Amino acid sequence: QQAVKIAAGVPLTGPLAKQGQEVANAVKLAAEEWNKKGGVLGRKIEVLEADDQGNPQVGVAAAEKVAADAAVLGAVWGITSVTCIPVSEVLERSNLVLISPGCTNPKVTDRGLKNTNRVCARDDAQGPAGTIFAVEDLKAKKIAVFDDGTTGPKGVADEVEKKAKQLGVQALRYVIRAGDKDFRAILATVPKDVNLIYASLWAPDAALIAKQLPDVGLNVRMIGPDGQFEPVDYIQASGGAAEGNYVSFLVPDLKKIPAATAFVKAFEARYGPVSSYGPLAYEAANIILEAIKKVGKADRAAVRDAVRATKSYKGILGMPIAFDDKGDVAGGVIYFYQVKGSGFEQVKAITVK
């Protein structure tokens, strides 16, 4: 009998391959674990990797291929919103559900598609929460906000700037170019009285900034969104320079959840260090599989609705997951971590309305 397929649509090649591959790997791990328990609908589960290269057009082609495969019942899709948006429209036409582990742009769910959900924080949740934390807990008065001019990072940075204005704090914007490695010149233009940097950047770039700060005589803490929840690419890469910096994340401390520790161990044994994407993707895959199981038949539309109807799903994230009517995770608590040694320690949780 034919297997049930779920798709992992991510950049497997190109500059975002690392994040994309982590997602695909986590989905595979989830499928394997289900298979060990006998699969779903009495069938084996296969993962269909679909390379979107982080490019909208390639993503559309990949999505059409996925949609055309009748065995596919759900998709974990997307590191970047620019692919999520057109892809979700393609999948919508064939009633195929998708859960995104990394597309944070508000438009992804605000378009009101029935099939589109996400387990990551929205830009307009994470950004403001980070700002509140910065102002209230870190007592920041003047924040330098960095992004790299691509959707996710820029979206968060825009929200930070907006929130800062609301809170009466000065926010200065800086843009770096993705792919550059030398940020000293731009860092040197940051006024010395800035008392926090909000680095809305991928982990390697944030690590470089942390490392290059002393070269320009800046001695400030940094805070960044979940893309920096990366023990290797951020903490280790910074060679100690990130010590004491903060990262926000949608998920409470994984170390304290036994199910999560098991996942992390299994994942790291197979694929190496895990960042924020692995757990989210793993969870997304599990939610889809759970929905298929609940529906009990290979019916895309039913699975789509079942996913959206997910209520208090308990997985490795330690909190009950439910989707609101747009497909965002209901509740929206953002957790804050601080870099301590080679890991992250949770320091605070903020609920956004």
Next chain:
Amino acid sequence: MLKLTDVVAHYGPIQVLKSVNLEVRAGEIVCLLGGNASGKSTTMKTILGVVRPTAGRVEFEDQRIDRLPTETIVRRGISLVPEARRIFARMTVWENLAMGAFTRQKAPAGELAADVERVYALFPRLAERQHQLGGTLSGGEQQMLAIGRALMARPRLLLMDEPSMGLAPVLVDQVFDIIQSINRLGTTILVVEQNAAVALSIASRGYVLQNGRIVVHDAARALLAADHIRRAYLGED
């Protein structure tokens, strides 16, 4: 010294040389005549291996060379004054001459310098222009440079494809003098020349190429005297 036996050459499927038999003995000046597009330049290129013969053989000093790479053939002592000059446009006059001596790996620098001076003595205009880029020379100056460049290799066999092209009458005379004098110093010469009367007058033998075939070959004097040759190639009625 040089011997072509039944040489056939193609450009793609076009057969340009149909059967060329030609011999140049050591110490001779041999003249190759022929109308436009008869294959004279192609014959020259075939000897050097720039065009590969599809049949037949080319021997130089009793060794077969038609399978060798061009640079090896050149190293054995053949050099060419090419049709249409082909100067290295973005090198100076001096550098062009130095390129001419490329095969003389072991020659002491002093000897090369002396040879450059020798070329300058033949063509004083080149001496005036030694730092000018080859590409900016006038047509005739480039032709002088092409001849000088070929001489720099001190070849044993010198192939000249229309050496007088673009030269002022004074220089045409001079070039033929030069040909004779280097021949006397031991260089064998195969020359293609439209100025056939003059060329034949200094050559010992001549070949006539027509449509990719050698149709006549004889002593130069005999060719000069032959009526049909005079009509076809010397422009006489």
Next chain:
Amino acid sequence: MATAGWQRRMAWVLGAVAVVGPLAAPNDYWIGVMARICLYATLALGLNIVVGFAGLLDLGYVAFFGIGSYLYAFLASTHFGLHLPFLLAVPIVVVLTAFSGILIGAPTLRLRGDYLAIVTLGFGEITYLLLINLDRPVNITGGPSGIIGIDPPAVAGFALSRNTQYYYLFLAALALTLLASGRLRRSRIGWAWQAIREDELAARAMGINTTVAKLQAFAIGASFAGIGGSFLASWQRSVFPENFLFTESINILAMVILGGMGNLLGVVMGATLLVSLPEVFRDLQRYRLLVFGLMLMVLMVFRPEGLLTLQGRHDEEAEPGA
């Protein structure tokens, strides 16, 4: 020429295949791929005018593709609330894109070869950076998150929605651009372009106003991109700066060269290969691009002149000697 006849016959066969193709396609995905082939073939034909005909190495062609797409998005989406009908919007986009071709072409007129290449590359990058950054101080381009909610093509109230419909629309446009390219190639303007490609100085001495001829090439090449851009925007229903990266320029250039510069059928074949190969390799997953890169090398090594060469070099009969 024998090969020309062969190519013409092949073109007819391919045309017939193209028309009935969707009937044989196993699913919507493959029809989508075919539509994409037509879209890219149109773009490649546009670039072919600049690179293949006029010999101007343009590494920033994607700029026109982007400009065309965004212009369409401005004219027919919720972004500015304008919803011009498709048949009105496309001509406007084509004209404006052609105009952008002249604007971008103008500073490059004196440049040769690879200097031109880098300047056009620069324009491509500048266009991309502007698309990303022109969302502030006033929001024009939507920034990195692009423009969504673009109108689909609609004719007389009938809006296209299925890939098959798009496919026939794109195929029709491809046929038109092919016809236009063919007519231009064998016209006084086409000969002027080719003369410039061969020897610009001699072309000027032969009475060709190279400034005008080059700008014509840029304008027409860009106008094809305007068509392609409108199609992409209305098909994808959204546009993002990420659609118009430098790699896209390279991809289109590879179609032109791989197919055989200047040869129209070749260019279409180049587009067919370069759009479909990555799709064929999809099942290789992470190895997909590795194999694609290798394939590109191998194809070039075996067909250095491209799949179909411009002037059949090998079908000449010998010039009879004098």
Next chain:
Amino acid sequence: MALLETEGLTKDFGGLRAVHDLALRVEEGEIVGLIGPNGSGKTTVFNLITGLYRATEGRIRFDHGRRELVGLAPHVVTGLGIARTFQNQRLFSHMTVLENVLVGMHCRTRAGIATILLSTPGSRRERRRAEARAAELLGLFGDRLLPRAARPAWTLSYANRRRLEIVRALATEPRLLLLDEPAAGMNPTETRELMRDIERVRDRGVTILLIEHDMGVVRVICERVVALDHGTKIAEGRFEEVRQNPAVLEAYLGRRAGRA
């Protein structure tokens, strides 16, 4: 005034004065020869007239003094009715022989992008006419070029490429044709044929200014000869007069001059 007249024409290349204060005159319907030793500035004069180089000083007047050529772009000069061949051939190698000639007709045809795209009857007629005329021009050299009309130009032999350059120049319908060493690479028999062809061109009403080192050609077809040395005019007149000029003999003709 004459068809073409230069006055004080001077061209410097860095420190080198290639043409110096040259006064040159070409009357309508003449064949004028420009001779001089290698590097005396002949080709440079052509480049100045056709706008490829800009004169350092001086004037060039065309069309009986009605047009000043200095400062005009090459295509404008060609449009006014001056065409040329190049000493170092510059054909469009990868275009066919016929297409090379059609390129020459560019400035005498009018079809614009719109008419071409719509393939209007007018543009089709124009194209057919151009092709017919190109074939006719190729026929000027008997069967040397015409049978090869569909071949890429680069496959021609040296002398045939020279012929094609002449035809291509004629396609621009010049009033003044500048030929730079047209007989180079031709044997005396072929040269004679060429001379007849040049005279035929002149008889169609084209004035010709010609650079040539083959004194046989100059003697026979040039009504008037101008001799240059180091960029200055050293003699002018009928060939028989000029060849007697000691400066010309010394600098240019050499001892075997009498044989020309």
Next chain:
Amino acid sequence: MAGVLAILPQQIVFGLALGTVYGLVALGYTMVYGVLFMINFAHGEIFMIGAYVGWWVLALLLKAQVGALHPAWVVPLMLLHAMLFAGLLGVGLERFAYRPLYLRGATRLGPLISAIGASIFLQNAVMLSQGARMKVYMTSLLFPRTWRIQIAGASVSLLVIVMIVVAGLMMWGLHLLVQRTKLGRSIRAVAEDREMATIMGVNVRRVIAVTFFLGSALGGAGGVLVGLYYTQIDFFMGYSAGLKAFTAAVLGGIGNIRGAMLGGLILGLVESLAVTFMNPAYKDVVAFVILIVVLVFRPMGLLGENVAEREKV
């Protein structure tokens, strides 16, 4: 404004360091362009692979625990391996991806596409074999942070000085090689007229292979220095570095060795000054606008000889 002026010296130093990096990579572009008139799009990948080789040398040394690592011998060792490996890789590419094309007289653009194929291939080969995750250079073990000096109000790290010196030496050596030696002359002859070069007795294939070796080795060296300076390398780093280096090479006058270095330095400076005085989002826009303006006025680049004007007709 006073604030801006105060950081100006420092910005210039940052710009020069960045420019040196661009220049180093640009040298290789220019070399290869010099003989084949081909934009070797795979050069960025060769540079990237050089960086990986350097990383491996350092990693193996660390693993072997050879006692105290001193930059005086570790860096040359890394450079040597990277240059050798990159050089051989370049030769291999030339042999299998380019030579079959140019031997059959393909147009200039054929090799461009096969270079793009090679670039995609190498990038993905590295991604698949080395992982998509970036690698970290343990530079801090070699160059303590305290090794820096003050020049005119700017603080310069020793590493930057090493980089500038290495780049300068390489550029000068190459310049002499190309302009003064017989090999250099034959390289230029091959560049101009391959057939004539053969007729002069030049072994064209060997000259081209040697050029590829030199150009690629320089790229490899650039990779190591960049790895040391930025401390992060990944399989995608060749893309943007390659693009910038190509720009630098053209700005300076492509094919001209000193031009490549000059172009790199100018590009680096422009970038660092652009972020000082303007919205940093437009940094690359400024860089390209300057490039375009320069080329409009000097169509052959800053040091490129203006063939257009000197062309004999």
